[in-house]
Amino acid sequence: MLETRVLVVGGSTVGLATAALLAHHGLRPLVIERRAGLSAHPRAMGTAMRTMEVLRELGAVEDLGSNPRTGKITVHTLADPESAAAPKALPATTSTSPWTALTPTRPAPSAQDRIDAALHKAATRLGTEFRFGTELKSLAQDESGVTVTVDGPAGGYQIRAEHVVGADGVRSQVREQLGVRTTGPGPIGTENTSVLFRADLTELSQGNDFLLCEVRNPEAPGMLISMDAVDRWVFHTGVATSAGRTPEELVRSALGATDLPIEVLSTMSWQVNGRLAETFRVGRVFLAGDSAHAVPPLGATGMNSGVADAYNLAWKLAFVHSGRASEKLLDSYEQERLPAARLNLAQALLRMDNAHLHWDSSEQAARERAEIGLLAPFVMSLADRYSSSAVIDPEPELPSTQDALAVLDGAPGSRVPHEWVSGQDLSTVDIAGTDLALLTGVDGQAWQRPAAAQGLRVHALPNSVDWLADRGAVLIRPDSFIAWRAEDLGADPAGVLRAALDRVLTPSGAGVPGGARP
C-alpha cells in the first residue's frame, strides 16, 4: 500500500495551496486529482490580498504574469458606443489604495489557471508528489490513519495517510464519505455558462482597457473578463447552453460583433451555490475550500477563503507532524475557519442581494453598506478574526465594517497589521515564515533574551504604532495571525512567553513546569 503522511484530495487552487504550504513547511504531501492535469478554465479572477500573501510566501508571485488592467465598464454590447465611457475603478481587487497600506503585496488580478500553475510549480519545487487522473473512491479511518481507495490510470489501489485534506470541491466525495451534512440555501437560480475564448478585441474596445465589462444585452447578460490583458477572455452569462445557444453565439451576443474571429477554448456550466459543511473535521480528515464552504461569486471570496483555509491548516499539520505541537492544535482549524466561512457565506448572500452596493465606492454606498451590515470589499478580505485554543485572549469583534485599516488593530486573533520592518523588503506579515516569531514595540529590546531562550526569532518595529505598546510584544503565527499580545515586559518575560507558546501549541497540555500562565 502506498503510504504518505498527508494526502490532499483535489488538485485545484485549494488543494494546490494546501500542498505547496505543507511542502513549504517541510511536510511533503501527496496530491491526487481526478483530472488528467490542472484545470485550464479559470473561474476566479479576483485575487485577495491574503491570497497574494500566500503566493508571496511561496515565492510564486512572479509566476502569475501580470495583468495591468483595472476598472469596469458597463455596456449593452461591447460594440455599442456606450462602451466608450471611461472604466470605473473597481472596489477592491485592483486599486492600490489602501491596498499598499494593508499588505506588503501588490494587487495582481490573476486568472485562476495562472494561480494554479504558480501554486503547482511551487508545490512541485518544494517536493510535493502529484498523481493526476486519480480519483478518490472511498475512505475509511481508524485510530492510526486513513485508508483511501483510489482509481488511477493503471487501475485501483489504496493509499494510507496519517491525515487527509479534502479539497475536492463543492460536490466533495470526501465530505460524502465522512457523512458530513451541509447547511445553507444550496444551489441558487438556474444554470450559468462560462466561455473561455481567444479574440482580439482591441478595435471593439475602442481604447477601453477594462478588466471587467458588464454586458446588459438581454440576449446574453453577463460579465466579460480579460484574463491576460491580451486576447484571452472569459464570458460568464446567466444563459445556459442547454437553452439551445452555442458558446460562440453567447460570446457574439456580448460583443455585438458577428464577423470577428473567435476561438472558443472551453465551456463550463455552473450554478451559484451557498453551502456550509456542518463540521470541517472528522478525526484525521479535514475539509478545505469549496468542499467545506461554497459561496456566490460576487465579492470574489470563494477561492480566496479556501486559500485562507490552506494557510490556516498547513502550519498546524506541519507542527503536529514535526512534534512541535500536540494533536490538539488541529482542533483550532475548525474553531477558526468554520466561523470565518459562516461569515463569508452570510456576506456573500447579502452582497448578491445588494450587488449595487458592492460596485459603488461612494460615501453614500458606504453608509448604506454599514446600515445593512455589508462589509466593504477590503474589510471582507481581512475580516477573519479567530477565537480558538490557538489564540490567547482573542478579540473576535470586528472593529469596523467599512474601514480596513481599523480592522487591523493588533488584537489577538487578527492578522498582524502590515508595517515594513526593514526597508521595503521585510514586513511584519513576513516575519514568522515557517515558525512562530515575536514582534516587539520600538522599545522592546529587553524581549530579545527571553525570546531567544524559547528559540524564537525577534523583530522590533522601527517606529511607535497605535496597536502595540512600545515595550509590548505580539507572538505571530506562521499564518501571520497574532496568537498573543503583551502590553509590557512584566517580571518574568521568559516564563510568560514559554507559557504562551505552551498554550498555543499544546492547548490541553499540563504546561511547562514553572511557567506562568500569561
Ligand SMILES: Cc1cc2nc3c(=O)[nH]c(=O)nc-3n(C[C@H](O)[C@H](O)[C@H](O)COP(=O)(O)OP(=O)(O)OC[C@H]3O[C@@H](n4cnc5c(N)ncnc54)[C@H](O)[C@@H]3O)c2cc1C
Ligand atoms: C464564475 C465563477 C467566478 C468565480 N470567481 C471567483 C473570484 O473571482 N474569486 C474567488 O475567490 N473565487 C471565485 N470563484 C469561486 C472559486 O472558483 C472556487 O471557490 C474555487 O475554485 C474553489 O477551489 P477548490 O480547490 O476548493 O475547489 P475546485 O476548484 O472545485 O476543485 C476541486 C478539485 O477536486 C477534484 N476532485 C473532485 N472530486 C475528486 C475525487 N473524488 N478525487 C480526486 N479529485 C477530485 C476536481 O477535479 C477539482 O480539480 C468563482 C466561481 C465561479 C463559478
